[in-house]
Amino acid sequence: MTKLTVLILSFIAFGCSQSNNPIEFYVDVTGNDSNQGTLEAPFKTIEQAKNAIRALSEQQRQKNINVYLRAGTHTLSETIVFELEDSGADNTKITYQAYQNEIPIISSxxxxxxxxxxxxxxxxxxxxxxxxxxxxxxxxxxxxxxxxxxxxxxxxxxRKEGFDFKNINYVRAKSMNVLHEKDRYLLRRLELTGGKILKSWPNLEDIEVGFAPVPWTMNMMQLESVDEKNGIAWTTLEANAPPAAKKSHTKPWVENVIDxxxxxxxxxxxxxxxxxxxxxxxxxxxxxxxxxKLKEYFRVEGKIDYKGPIDTPTKNIVFKGLTFMHGERDTWWKGHKGWGIQHDWDKFDRGNAMLRFRGAQDCEVTECRFTNSGGSAIRLDLHAQNININNNLIDFVGHMGILLCGYGPGTKDVNKNNSITNNLIHHVGRIMKMGAGIFMWQSGSNHVANNLIHHVPRKAVGVCGIRVPILQKRDINFDEASKTIRWDEIDTSISSEGSFWERYTPFLHASNNIIEYNEVYRALEELADGSALNVSGAGEGNIMRNNYAHHITSHASGVMRTDDWQRGTTFENNVIYMANISGIVHKGFNHIVNNIIVDCSSKESIRFASYPDEEADYGSKIQNNIYYESKDAIKYYNISYRASEGISKPEDCDTDKNIFFCAGNINQANKFVEAKRKDGIEINSIVADPLFEDIANQNFKLKPKSPAFKLGFKKIDMSQIGLKKNLFPKRYIKFDVEDIDGRRPNFHRNRKGEETYDFW
Missing domain, CATH: 2.40.30 (Elongation Factor Tu (Ef-tu); domain 3)
Structure with a gap:
């Protein structure tokens, strides 16, 4: 019998005699791993507490088990892995939590x-x-x-800016990657222009260049060589796309140079x-x-049978009241091409978050804080089901807030049924500017509700999969997520009927997600061509409803968007207020119903666009929406970016029963509706003041006599939107950041950066 076992058995002999009492262990940075793990004689490390639980008998583990972490910084030198033998028994939980009101910090x-x-x-x-x-x-x-x-x-x-890249011509994939193997050298070659900033430093392997090869993502690339005379530099790894593939306002820079x-x-x-x-x-x-020292602190990991149909998850583990900080930023590796999820915003099955679930089920993260880190906060990889992430604060992290990343397209659909509710998420993506508040890739049937997300560089919430053009290029394994595709499963189960898209949709598992009651502001602060609430290349049945998105000014596309290769999505009961970009961008067969769009006049209320090779897919419902402008000019609809003949224009949709109103120029709305009726749409739509209760104070409740109700508009209860502060830990509220700049008058009327960049 080991010394640890003797200690544990002697400790629990009395406590376990009372069947209803949970088993308790304590960890203190001043403790000793030779102790019994009691309040008076705590362990020193979390690892020892985990081992102590393993040493319990099967009967003893039928109880709930609490591991209390005392205040102080618990410094890790290695990732702590919670495996199958660390699971809680059925109907029990093993909880690693802060002791009373203390603040234990997990750091590396x-x-x-x-x-x-x-x-x-x-x-x-x-x-x-x-x-x-x-x-x-x-x-x-x-x-x-x-x-x-x-x-x-x-x-x-x-860091230092002051240089740029020359434009190049190349054969492009739809993703803007190179299409042909022979052109892959362009992904490493930098043809320099502008200032003589890059030099052939003796420690080039320490030095990185950052750039946005396309407006919607960025790369951090280690330098391999610099030819100062001829203005040519090479990176050690391949970029997402050739530098300057599509220019944007984001200028390149070099960093970590003593010069x-x-x-x-x-x-x-x-x-x-x-x-x-x-x-x-x-x-x-x-x-x-x-x-x-570490990117990944805790990993809850079951038995992954990557090629097989079934994984065995680790279960019933809870993390409560812990603070995670000081994680490292991730870097790419040789052979990374093909493993990036959409636009290489992150990498597939990658250990780059402080808390990671990989082959896990029935777990919870509650009342924790993830802060001040170079990487991501939380990841749910591969098999991840019934993971409940609630009442947490995620702030000032370098990459993603929360990422759900399932298996690539195939029949293995096991990243689903998770809940992300009542979290405060702000200032993510502080280093990797494509970081999102919450991002779901190949993950479905999740519930994302009552989160407050603000000051994020790109998306507040994104739902994505693999776009059809990548699935059409089976022989290419260096495009986005191409190596994740499970061709053996697809080949044995794909239907022989229907269009290419219809045949492959069953393998796109980012479907049937419900995103509701979230409040979002100051999203899309960096990069360009994006949206705060976005669905792209995902499956069908995704619903975004009852969300409030406001005070957004950026170089981006729209506040809400159904992007390329997306169908079967519904935007309903959302309120969009004050943005210098499109309120909603509509592509494909997707529905926009019962939304309120106010003061998005710098662009338009709804922009109708298309994507390359889009096939006609008409009949979207655009109904019972309220379009309102408080000044004297507005563009209600706009048609732009006609990338294909299959573009779904207003007259191709079931467009009716909408309300149009421009407070400073009623005639403008009258002329617009008259013109649309000649196109055969907006037959029952009206021009009228919708009668908001108090628009100046963001109260968009309609007065009882609002004409919208006669058209069938349904009330939007904004009191249910956003963070439920009665449930959220009061100690975290002080870490929120006031939005002073975003509340300036006419903040949203500044088409920021349009002189240098306007993608549309």
Whole structure:
């Protein structure tokens, strides 16, 4: 009998005699793993508590088990993996939670000590930095790292703009990737123009260039070589698409070069010298400086049979009241092409979130905080079912807030039936600007409700799968998610009837998701061509309803959008207020019913667009919507980006029973409706004031005599939208960020950046 077993048995002998009492263990950073794990004699590590639970008998594990973490920073040097033997028994839970009101922090931060003011200056150090820079050694056992933190704040790495890429011609895939194998070299080649910023530095492997090859994503690429004379540079890895494949307002930059350490509050690392250089914002380095060792802290992982039909999940584990911080940013690897989910916004089955479920079921994450990290907060990979993520705060993380990532197209549909409710998510994607608040890829029948999401660089909520053109290129394995496709399953079960799209839709598992009662503002803050609430290349049956999206100004496309290769989606009962982009972008056979769109006059209420090779799929319902402008000019509908003859225009839809009103120019609406009636639509639509209760204070409740009700408009109860603060942890409310800039008058009427970029 092991020493641990003896300790555990002696500890539980009394406690377990009372059948209704849960078993309890305690972990304290000042504890000792030779202790019994009691409140008075706690373990030191979470790993030891996990092992103590494993040592319990089967009978003892029929109880609920609580592992209480005491206050302090619990520093991990390795990922803690919760496997099948760590599952809670049926009808029980094993809960890892904060003790009472204490704040246990889970971190992988390695302290940086022994800072010395730089005396001998590197030749390239900017003059302005001399006398201000400190230096220390990279801690033993660590190499190249990508993020650095000062307590609860991430410190940015030194960077420099001022160069660009020349336009190139190439044969393009629909994704903007190269189409042919022979052209893949273009994914690594940078033809430089502008300032002579890039140089052939001796530590090129430490140096990265960041750029948006297309407006809707970005890449961080390590340099391999720089030919300064001829203006040609090469990266070690292939990009999402050739640089400058489609220009945007996002300009490229280079980072982690001591030549450009010219601003306080920045740092660089040189692995050749094993030195870290830092210009502190406060004059001297603080005692709280750390660099991360891990990307992934906790992984709940069952037995994955990747090629087989059935996985065995780890079950019944709960995480409650914990704070996760100081995680590392992810990087790509050789051979990554084909493993990226849509537009390489993230990678398939990748350990780059602080909390990860991979082959898990019936688990919960509640009242936790994920903050101040270089990577993502939470991932649900492959088999993930009945995972409940509620009442958490996710803020200031480098990539995704919450990612659900199922298997690639095939018959294995096991990432589903999860719940993401009442979370506060803001300032995600702080490094990787394609990061979303909540993103579901090949994941279906999920419920996303009552979340408050704001200040995100791209999407608040996205639902995506693999677009049809990629499924049509079976012989190409270097396009988006092409390596995830389960061709053996498709070949044995695909129907021989119907269009290509109809035949492949059953393998697109991002279907039947319900996204409702969420509040979103200040989304789409970075990059371009996107939407705050987006469905693209997914399955059918997705519903976005009763959401409130407001105060959005960006370079992007629309507040809500059904994007390329999407059908069978419904947008209903949503309120969109104050945006400098389209209220809704409509493509394909998708329905827009009973929505309120107010003050989106910089573009239009609804933009009707198409995607390449779109086939005619008419008959979408565009009904019972209210289009309102408080000033004197508005474009209600617009038709643009005619990428195919199959574009679904207003007259191709069942477009009727809508209300149009422009408070400063009623005649404009009258003329618009008259013109549309000549096109055979809007026959029963009217021009009238919808009679909002108090639009100035964002009260869009309709007065009892509103003419909208006669047309069949259904009431939208906005009191149910957004965070339920009576359930949300009060201690986290103070970490929310007030939106001062977004509440400026006419904030939404600024078509920001349009001089340099307007994709449409």
């Amino acid at each position: 931060g390695v302290p940086l000590k022994n800072w010395k003011k730089l005396g001998t200056y590197p030749a390239a150090l900017p003059e302005v930095a001399k006398g201000n820079v400190y230096v220390t050694d990279i801690p033993d056992g660590l190499g190249r790292f990508y993020t650095m933190f000062d307590g609860d704040k991430r410190i940015p790495v030194a 450009y350490l010219d601003t306080q509050g920045h740092w660089v690392v040189n692995t050749h010298e094993r030195k870290i250089y830092y210009w502190p914002e406060s004059g001297e380095p603080s005692e709280n400086l750390v660099i991360p």
